[in-house]
Amino acid sequence: MPELPEVELIRRHLAPVVDGATVIDVAVSHERTARYNSGPEEVEQRLNARTFTSLARTGKFLHSELDDGQVVVAHLGMSGRFVVDGDDEPHTHFRCRFDNGHEIRFIDPRTFGFVAVCDQDAPLPGMLRLGADAWTTPPEPSRLAAMLQKRTAAIKALLLDQALISGLGNIYADEALHRARIHPLRPGGDLTDGETKRLLDAISVVLESAIDNGGTSLDDLAYLLPDGRAGENLGRLRVYGRTDQPCLTCGTPIEQVRVRARSTHFCPNCQAAGK
DNA sequence: AACGATCCCTGTTGGC
């Protein structure tokens, strides 16, 4: 499941292909991929003959303004991949050929992802409420503390709320909480100023090193580097997917609980429930 | 307004 680091690496791969390129052929072949427009035809019509400007990323969203002021937005969801100049393969729901000779394809078996074209003054609902990007524009500790004030939900759940901070998903939320030594079930409003600062530092380190390591490729290989290799960050995860295995810091078995229908991994010793 | 539950979807896995 691509999170901020994986989406950023995909952006870096796609940007040289799409920036300044003009669409000469586009085909959307799945209704759900076009669900934020009236259907595949609308996405095709609004994209055809348009020129991409600069491919950007906010949280887990990829977006580019077009030469006529529209905005194209893509989200990879759970299983979405972009491939440049690839071969035909199952679950290809979007193909776009450019005047520079390159073609990009969007492959998404679970169809949680999408490609949308919207007007600048009518962004997608999800992007409208998007909080500051967790990596490029993280909030000051005092600002995050203010946002967490009075919040009773588990800090893990709040980290997954893209309206607070955008870009963290289930893997990096667990990793950041472990690095910050904060129990995932602690109510957000109970965090001390010191813990809030630790959490922001941990988020920064966890995301940065994931990008440096080429992202996290899980066993399902839904995410791969542009050249087809697996990202190397899986072996560096300290809690995610390590239920019952010894904590790499203290040896205590990693525990797993569910928070907002998401598996949550933590060390009961390093991340004490009290404080 | 905040919070938790539910749903969408398909490939993979684990239990019997």
Added chain:
DNA sequence: TGCCAACAGGGATCGT
């Protein structure tokens, strides 16, 4: 071995 339920989760939506 084969079948099927359970599981994985980002985000929208809805009820409380």
